[in-house]
Amino acid sequence: MPPKGSNSVTKTFEMLDLLGAHPEGISAAQAAETTGHPFSTAYRLLGGLVESGYADFDTRTKIYTIGMEVFRLAQKVAHRRGLSGATKDLLVDLTATTGESSILAVRRGNAALTVLTVDGPQFRTTTDPGDESPLHTSAIGQALLAYDENADATIDAIDLEARTPNSITDPEQMRRRLEQIRDTGWAGQSEENDIGMNALAVPVFDLDGRLLAALALAAPVFRRSLDELITLVPQLTQTAAAVAARFPR
Numbered sequence: 001m002p003p004k005g006s007n008s009v010t011k012t013f014e015m016l017d018l019l020g021a022h023p024e025g026i027s028a029a030q031a032a033e034t035t036g037h038p039f040s041t042a043y044r045l046l047g048g049l050v051e052s053g054y055a056d057f058d059t060r061t062k063i064y065t066i067g068m069e070v071f072r073l074a075q076k077v078a079h080r081r082g083l084s085g086a087t088k089d090l091l092v093d094l095t096a097t098t099g100e101s102s103i104l105a106v107r108r109g110n111a112a113l114t115v116l117t118v119d120g121p122q123f124r125t126t127t128d129p130g131d132e133s134p135l136h137t138s139a140i141g142q143a144l145l146a147y148d149e150n151a152d153a154t155i156d157a158i159d160l161e162a163r164t165p166n167s168i169t170d171p172e173q174m175r176r177r178l179e180q181i182r183d184t185g186w187a188g189q190s191e192e193n194d195i196g197m198n199a200l201a202v203p204v205f206d207l208d209g210r211l212l213a214a215l216a217l218a219a220p221v222f223r224r225s226l227d228e229l230i231t232l233v234p235q236l237t238q239t240a241a242a243v244a245a246r247f248p249r
Contacts, residue, residue: 008045011037015045016070019055025063056109065109072130087243091118091215094239098232100219103127104204104243105140107148110158112141112214120219136174137163139189139199143214146181147203166192186233187214190226197221200229204240215240 018031026034032042046064049055053069091102101120105112111132127133135141136158148154152175160169166189168174181187187201201216217236219229 011035011041012045012048015042016049016054016066019049019064019066020070023066025058025061025065027062028064031064068130071108071113086246088116088118090239090242090246091116094118094215094217094235095120098217098235100217100224100229100232102239103140103201103216103218104213105133105144105216106213107135107144107211108132110135110154112138112144115213122223133193134158134161134163136160137167137189137193138216139187139193139201139218140214140216141193142177142181142187142189143201143203143216144211146178146187147211151175151178163193164191164195166190168192185237186230188226188230191221198224198226198229200226200232200236202233202236202240204244206244212244215243 014035015031018034019026028043028046029039031037031046032039035042037045046055046057049067050057050064053067055067056065057063058065087104091104094102095118099120102118103114104116105114107113112135114127114129114131114133116129117127133141135145135154145151145154155171155174160171160174161167162169168177177187185202188199190198193199197218198221199216199218201214203211204213204215206212215236217229217232
């Protein structure tokens with residue numbers, strides 16, 4: 001039997017596992033040092049992962065991170081094993097009691113990655129699992145960004161591009177919004193991400209206080225105003241706590 005890591009397939013999976021252990025990303029030099037492979041080997045393996053979509057490469061920072069294909073593959077495996085239902089029933093109940101679409105998302109780089117959605121009875125959400133939304137325009141993104149330890153640096157790093165005339169594009173205004181979110185415990189936006197849509201989001205923390213995800217309700221403006229959505233904060237936070245309880249520590 002060949003020794004561990006002696007063939008290219010094993011080395012590739014080893015590199016993929018390394019990326020998974022470093023969500024903030026790593027350089028090719030760091031990957032080589034950690035795995036013990038020559039730099040040329042690490043560089044080639046990472047390049048193959050980027051080419052296949054299992055890794056992303058930032059040309060500015062020269063950093064590699066986990067790619068979207070990993071998430072899509074995980075979603076397929078989760079569905080096959082029944083794991084996708086681990087929190088879906090909670091979102092189904094939330095939508096049933098509030099009458100609005102519910103969304104669960106996690107932080108991925110400088111975007112909010114949709115993990116699960118449950119459509120409201122009369123309106124479909126504008127995002128699907130696997131979609132990414134800007135941190136600065138979506139309520140779910142703002143809820144994630146508000147609890148970023150390096151929020152100020154993140155705001156400086158991202159392009160505060162307007163998606164609608166209501167989007168926040170001024171860094172100082174965004175900092176004030178995040179402070180407000182931390183004070184209230186929820187993020188609300190009205191037509192900042194999509195014209196015709198209001199949304200309300202809360203963070204999901206694990207038992208150790210670490211940010212896991214964000215949970216949101218989305219509603220068309222013709223049916224529910226942002227103020228009306230805010231009255232649903234208790235249901236939203238209760239569901240967020242139930243979601244957190246199902247995440248392993």
